[in-house]
Amino acid sequence: xxxxxxxxxxxxxxxxxxxxxxxxxxxxxxxxxxxxxxxxxxxxxxxxxxxxxxxxxxxxxxxxxxxxxxxxxxxxxxxxxxxxxxxxxxxxxxxxxxxxxxxxxxxxxxxxxxxxxxxxxxxxxxxxxxxxxxxxxxxxxxxxxxxxxxxxxxxxxxxxxxxxxxxxxxxxxxxxxxxxxxxxxxxxxxxxxxxxxxxxxxxxxxxxxxxxxxxxxxxxxxxxxxxxxxxxxxxxxxxxxxxxxxxxxxxxxxxxxxxxxxxxxxxxxxxxxxxxxxxxxxxxxxxxxxxxxxxxxxxxxxxxxxxxxxxxxxxxxxxxxxxxxxxxxxxxxxxxxxxxxxxxxxxxxxxxxxxxxxxxxxxxxxxxxxxxxxxxxxxxxxxxxxxxxxxxxxxxxxxxx
Amino acid sequence: xxxxxxxxxxxxxxxxxxxxxxxxxxxxxxxxxxxxxxxxxxxxxxxxxxxxxxxxxxxxxxxxxxxxxxxxxxxxxxxxxxxxxxxxxxxxxxxxxxxxxxxxxxxxxxxxxxxxxxxxxxxxxxxxxxxxxxxxxxxxxxxxxxxxxxxxxxxxxxxxxxxxxxxxxxxxxxxxxxxxxxxxxxxxxxxxxxxxxxxxxxxxxxxxxxxxxxxxxxxxxxxxxxxxxxxxxxxxxxxxxxxxxxxxxxxxxxxxxxxxxxxxxxxxxxxxxxxxxxxxxxxxxxxxxxxxxxxxxxxxxxxxxxxxxxxxxxxxxxxxxxxxxxxxxxxxxxxxxxxxxxxxxxxxxxxxxxxxxxxxxxxxxxxxxxxxxxxxxxxxxxxxxxxxxxxxxxxxxxxxx
Numbered sequence: 001x002x003x004x005x006x007x008x009x010x011x012x013x014x015x016x017x018x019x020x021x022x023x024x025x026x027x028x029x030x031x032x033x034x035x036x037x038x039x040x041x042x043x044x045x046x047x048x049x050x051x052x053x054x055x056x057x058x059x060x061x062x063x064x065x066x067x068x069x070x071x072x073x074x075x076x077x078x079x080x081x082x083x084x085x086x087x088x089x090x091x092x093x094x095x096x097x098x099x100x101x102x103x104x105x106x107x108x109x110x111x112x113x114x115x116x117x118x119x120x121x122x123x124x125x126x127x128x129x130x131x132x133x134x135x136x137x138x139x140x141x142x143x144x145x146x147x148x149x150x151x152x153x154x155x156x157x158x159x160x161x162x163x164x165x166x167x168x169x170x171x172x173x174x175x176x177x178x179x180x181x182x183x184x185x186x187x188x189x190x191x192x193x194x195x196x197x198x199x200x201x202x203x204x205x206x207x208x209x210x211x212x213x214x215x216x217x218x219x220x221x222x223x224x225x226x227x228x229x230x231x232x233x234x235x236x237x238x239x240x241x242x243x244x245x246x247x248x249x250x251x252x253x254x255x256x257x258x259x260x261x262x263x264x265x266x267x268x269x270x271x272x273x274x275x276x277x278x279x280x281x282x283x284x285x286x287x288x289x290x291x292x293x294x295x296x297x298x299x300x301x302x303x304x305x306x307x308x309x310x311x312x313x314x315x316x317x318x319x320x321x322x323x324x325x326x327x328x329x330x331x332x333x334x335x336x337x338x339x340x341x342x343x344x345x346x347x348x349x350x351x352x353x354x355x356x357x358x359x360x361x362x363x364x365x366x367x368x369x370x371x372x373x374x375x376x377x378x379x380x381x382x383x384x385x386x387x388x389x390x391x392x393x394x395x396x397x398x399x400x401x
Numbered sequence: 402x403x404x405x406x407x408x409x410x411x412x413x414x415x416x417x418x419x420x421x422x423x424x425x426x427x428x429x430x431x432x433x434x435x436x437x438x439x440x441x442x443x444x445x446x447x448x449x450x451x452x453x454x455x456x457x458x459x460x461x462x463x464x465x466x467x468x469x470x471x472x473x474x475x476x477x478x479x480x481x482x483x484x485x486x487x488x489x490x491x492x493x494x495x496x497x498x499x500x501x502x503x504x505x506x507x508x509x510x511x512x513x514x515x516x517x518x519x520x521x522x523x524x525x526x527x528x529x530x531x532x533x534x535x536x537x538x539x540x541x542x543x544x545x546x547x548x549x550x551x552x553x554x555x556x557x558x559x560x561x562x563x564x565x566x567x568x569x570x571x572x573x574x575x576x577x578x579x580x581x582x583x584x585x586x587x588x589x590x591x592x593x594x595x596x597x598x599x600x601x602x603x604x605x606x607x608x609x610x611x612x613x614x615x616x617x618x619x620x621x622x623x624x625x626x627x628x629x630x631x632x633x634x635x636x637x638x639x640x641x642x643x644x645x646x647x648x649x650x651x652x653x654x655x656x657x658x659x660x661x662x663x664x665x666x667x668x669x670x671x672x673x674x675x676x677x678x679x680x681x682x683x684x685x686x687x688x689x690x691x692x693x694x695x696x697x698x699x700x701x702x703x704x705x706x707x708x709x710x711x712x713x714x715x716x717x718x719x720x721x722x723x724x725x726x727x728x729x730x731x732x733x734x735x736x737x738x739x740x741x742x743x744x745x746x747x748x749x750x751x752x753x754x755x756x757x758x759x760x761x762x763x764x765x766x767x768x769x770x771x772x773x774x775x776x777x778x779x780x781x782x783x784x785x786x787x788x789x790x791x792x793x794x795x796x797x798x799x800x801x802x
């Protein structure tokens with residue numbers, strides 16, 4: 001396998017443009033004989049397939065269900081096993097928190113404890129998000145700093161929140177301050193390395209302060225924290241691939257993942273139509289566009305087969321508009337599968353379509369799981385999608401003489 | 402993945418014979434709906450497919466365009482990322498220079514410099530090959546040695562030539578003595594390691610001598626050198642696979658690559674018919690024959706779709722003659738693709754066909770890119786072709802009990 005450095009050494013800059021559409025959680029499963037993609041009426045995708053090549057990509061490895069982080073990193077050409085992103089960081093990205101390299105992020109739950117500090121409900125009865133927001137304001141006001149460490153708290157949905165500990169010399173080698181089970185006492189975080197001792201102290205002071213402040217807020221009368229993580233230093237796409245890259249996404253998590261690999265995150269609206277307009281407005285400025293469509297995953301995770309089908313059909317209607325932008329390479333895939341039948345992310349490989357002047361032709365006739373399985377790209381690792389896109393954009397020199 | 406040693410440990414010698422036909426740059430791209438292979442009329446290949454298995458092989462990795470060196474090494478069972486061959490060595494092989502382990506090879510260009518030693522034309526106006534030959538004789542006569550290092554100069558085409566520096570203790574950890582741009586001064590080579598200091602001194606003396614000797618030979622009044630490389634020590638095929646191997650090729654580069662892995666290079670004529678006669682004459686003496694056909698690549702690189710089609714049809718006519726030799730395993734593939742549409746090597750995987758008594762049967766109906774994509778061998782790494790050929794020749798024992 002070529003190392004990252006070997007691939008970087010092959011990069012040549014050209015004027016060509018790559019447009020990558022990620023339909024989140026795209027792959028599905030057959031229910032009564034047809035998957036979501038097979039059920040959807042997609043005249044524009046069907047026409048596109050005639051001049052594209054198809055395949056099925058494993059985001060991580062056969063049988064491994066990826067989170068959104070590994071799923072996206074693979075598509076961006078980053079080995080998701082090498083570049084593992086801490087849970088706390090993903091949470092922070094998901095609530096649109098800008099992280100610095102002085103931060104340790106953690107994922108928090110409000111929880112219910114009894115008089116003996118025993119956790120009786122790890123989710124505090126799934127309190128309303130509006131209450132969560134109020135509690136986060138209260139905590140933010142009362143705990144602006146601990147020692148010289150700044151505390152940044154951001155509410156999530158229901159009982160979930162994110163904390164950033166911002167200060168010099170913080171370390172994320174910490175155990176979870178969360179017994180992960182009900183009926184057990186709250187536990188402090190422990191340093192896994194001597195360098196993390198001070199951070200552990202700050203975190204544990206924070207949790208004790210939270211408990212004191214929320215004393216009368218039953219059922220949300222304490223908190224647990226887990227997934228402590230610093231912002232990872234990942235080589236950016238401009239350095240690795242010589243690309244000016246732009247991300248267009250309506251959800252914070254995907255904007256955050258794009259920022260992690262050095263993409264410019266473009267301001268856009270709430271709809272797919274807004275996103276496409278944003279691509280159009282900036283088309284001259286970048287070489288690579290990552291365009292994210294969320295609904296395929298949302299409906300998959302809801303188990304809503306019919307609406308996942310409809311969301312695929314929505315994307316299909318916009319295909320001519322995307323092609324009209326004139327990308328030299330146009331690719332469509334998912335970061336992972338989210339079959340309605342499973343109501344969750346799954347391990348099934350992602351359908352992948354690539355269209356370029358030099359992509360060749362395929363025997364596959366539709367952009368579906370089964371047709372992709374017999375596509376000329378075969379079954380491959382999603383991390384190779386980036387080299388395939390770069391090759392088709394004529395941005396890679398020959399390896400060896 | 403099995404290591405080289407693990408595969409070697411499985412080798413068992415049998416009387417079976419493997420014939421590998423490499424159609425250089427075989428894979429192509431559809432123009433108006435059909436690729437070169439799809440357009441060619443190939444009754445003999447079509448008949449062969451009925452008792453063969455097919456697949457598509459990536460010489461290096463998806464999206465990576467291989468040079469001839471990596472492309473061939475992979476087919477011979479050598480990981481092309483592990484065994485990288487320096488540019489200078491490939492040049493030397495290409496002009497039929499016999500290298501020893503005391504040599505450092507470099508690729509040279511005659512160039513034009515002005516009075517300030519600034520390069521005004523990196524290719525000296527692409528001088529005629531005949532002039533190049535005269536200049537090389539002149540330099541050879543006047544610079545037979547530098548210190549105790551023997552200088553061996555061999556002309557290439559137009560402005561290109563190859564130099565071997567032959568002596569004890571030479572080292573190839575050297576920077577290019579080539580600014581790679583016009584409008585810049587000539588630069589000396591620099592040692593990248595202390596052990597290469599003396600070699601750098603010899604190379605730089607050589608370049609200064611060349612400049613002095615060519616003073617009145619404008620436009621070819623100086624030279625640049627790059628790709629310094631020693632002859633690599635690659636474990637030979639007899640040791641790795643227990644095979645007596647023979648190479649039959651009309652071009653020096655391919656004979657050189659075969660020699661690199663320890664094949665006996667058989668003397669042959671200029672035509673494919675000559676090559677086949679050579680195989681026949683030596684059929685009793687070897688276990689493995691590498692037969693190289695060049696024209697598919699030449700026409701692909703010329704962008705001559707029609708002639709690439711005709712060269713495929715030429716090979717087709719010789720298939721019965723090759724089968725009449727009675728190889729136990731007959732395989733056909735390319736070292737890389739060279740689609741006429743790209744006029745260059747490309748990243749597209751190579752069609753692969755394998756016929757043996759034990760290969761099984763396929764659903765694929767023709768030896769084309771699309772049919773190979775649905776072949777039972779699937780999409781695989783070209784480096785695995787060797788084990789597939791050995792297995793079908795019953796030359797591999799069981800792994801584990």
